[in-house]
Amino acid sequence: MNEHKNIFVVGLNDFNRERLETLRGAERYRFLGVIEPEAVYDTELFDIGAMLDEATARLEAFDGTIDAIVGYMDFPVSTMLPILCERFGTRSTSLESLLKCEHKYWSRRVQREVIPDHIPAFTAFDPFDDEAMTHIGEAGLYFPFFVKPIKSSGSRLGFRIDTPEDFYHAIAQLRDSIGTIADPFNTVLKHAHLPPEIAAVDGHFCMAEEIIGGWQCTVEGYVFEGEVLSYGIVDSLRYPQVLSFFHYRYPSGLPENIQATMVKLTDTIMTHIGYDNAAFNVEYFWDEVQGRIWLLEINTRISQSHCDLFEKVDGVSNQQVTIDLGLGQRPDMPRRKGEFPIAAKFFHRVFFTDAVVTRVPTDAELAELLADFPGCQIAIQVEEGQRLSSLPEQDTYSFALAHVYLGAATAEQLLADYDQLVARLTFEFDEIQG
Incomplete structure (x- = not known):
């Protein structure tokens, strides 16, 4: 008898497959892709009708049980999941409740009904x-x-x-x-x-x-059978004087009462929306000067950028939540069972208008850094010969050359380790436009 659970991941890529296979219980799961990752990651053109038809045909042709259909991407993946889950009888929130998060006008209207003092x-x-x-x-x-x-x-x-x-x-x-x-x-x-x-x-x-602003952070959570549970708050810290993100840090450094208010607001709005049996993350600003908490937006998925942070600090990637919910079971995220008290994802950037990359760190240099900084991961985002302006999903002010994941004992040590590491991360450029 086949004891494996067949879990279909929309847009399954190597990054997610490697992490999924380290989750608790992964030996009992078979992770299967539906819709090629290139169709959702490497393009800005989405034929959702064709993708739904393709996914439906693939799933209908599958000779086995369909135990869960999940995804880790925002649009278009997030919006396809409720449609596919309803068609194949797997767990997900309803399409209408998801759209009350993703349709920004509808979302603001329902937020205004219950938390009017916290929206612009x-x-x-x-x-x-x-x-x-x-x-x-x-x-x-x-x-x-x-x-x-x-x-x-x-x-x-x-x-x-x-x-x-x-x-x-x-x-x-x-x-x-x-x-x-x-x-x-x-x-x-x-x-x-x-x-x-x-x-x-x-x-x-x-x-x-x-316009709203302040200290930005993200409440990660889920709803299981009507119960809202927020399991972590991640800070989003920017470079001085610009809007570019410097690093995501977990756990949050916000005052406890501010964190508690954000958790309460999250419970209120997710319950009001009727969101259920799915993961979410809610972005907030704390405007310390005005003494106000603003809800920025609701995302209908975990944040992939936070996977390594939860793994380092709590002991398991937050991808566990998505898999558990997809299978119809209550998630069981550990707390502070990881190797490090604090962790971050850093964005190593250059503040050029454009340039051509002429050198990236070698494999030997990267291996040396990984050995010198235990738990570190470095994901280079550019290639030799690449023009920076060709990079997808960049902000207006800079280009991210590498993502650096680090864990440490304190926030001060985290920043000191990053400074030491990045000083040895050598990129070179030509045709620099400042």
């Missing part, structure tokens, strides 16, 4: 409407404000608007590019039962929001 002023607008800026003003939003699609992918097509000129510049780019996300997102919306006021705001619409 907002309104939806049509970027193809020549009177859009007038409508934004009528909704009570004034410069500066932030503009983004109601369904965004990473930080693409997000703009800070300080002047009318900024707005018209943003509108031109939105009109040109929003279809790459809007069209596939609208395919998903057709599968859902939407209230009329939400159905009227489709993927081609945008959001305008009051």
Whole structure:
């Protein structure tokens, strides 16, 4: 008798397979890919209808039990999972509850119903409407404000608007590019039962929001059979004077009362949404000056960037949560059973406008660093001969050359080890544009 559980992972790549095979109980699981990772990771063009058809055909043809269908990616993977899980009878939250997180306008509306003091002023607008800026003003939003699609992918097509000129510049780019996300997102919306006021705001619409900021962090958690459980808070720390992320750090250094309030807010909103039997992470700002906590956004998955951090500090990657929930069982994340009291994912960046990479660290150099810094992992993000502007998913200010994962006894030691390591991580460039 076959005792293995067949777990299908949408867009399964080598990074996830290696980590999944180290999870508790992995010897009883068989991890199978559905939809090639290149179709969801290495492109910004998503034919969701074709991908759903392909996944359905693959799963229908499978000669065995389908015990779980999971994924670790944001759009388009996250939005396909409830549709596939419903079709094949596996555990997931409903499509409507997921869209109350991912459809940014719907999400803000349901947040306003229960935690109005913790969200910014907002309104939806049509970027193809020549009177859009007038409508934004009528909704009570004034410069500066932030503009983004109601369904965004990473930080693409997000703009800070300080002047009318900024707005018209943003509108031109939105009109040109929003279809790459809007069209596939609208395919998903057709599968859902939407209230009329939400159905009227489709993927081609945008959001305008009051500017919020502060100390940024992420509450990682899940809902199992209606019970919300937040199991860790990760800080997102930026480079001085710029918006680029410097490192993610776990556990959080926020005051205990602020962390407790964020956990309570998370419980309130996830319960109100009706999200169930799935993982999430909720991003917050703590504005210390105003004494306010702002909810930035809700993501319907674990954060892959946090996997190594949870493994180092708690003893198991947070991917365990997704697998347990997919199989219909209560997750059992250990706490502080890892090798290190504190851990981080650092982004080693250059603040160029562009350049060509002429040298990357050699295998021998990397092996030496891994030996000198126990528990360290280094993921080089560039290749010799590569133009930095060709890198996908970069911010406006810099390029990430490497991701460096470290554990340490204290936050001070963590930063000191990173400084020593990165001083020996040698990259060289040509045609540098500052």
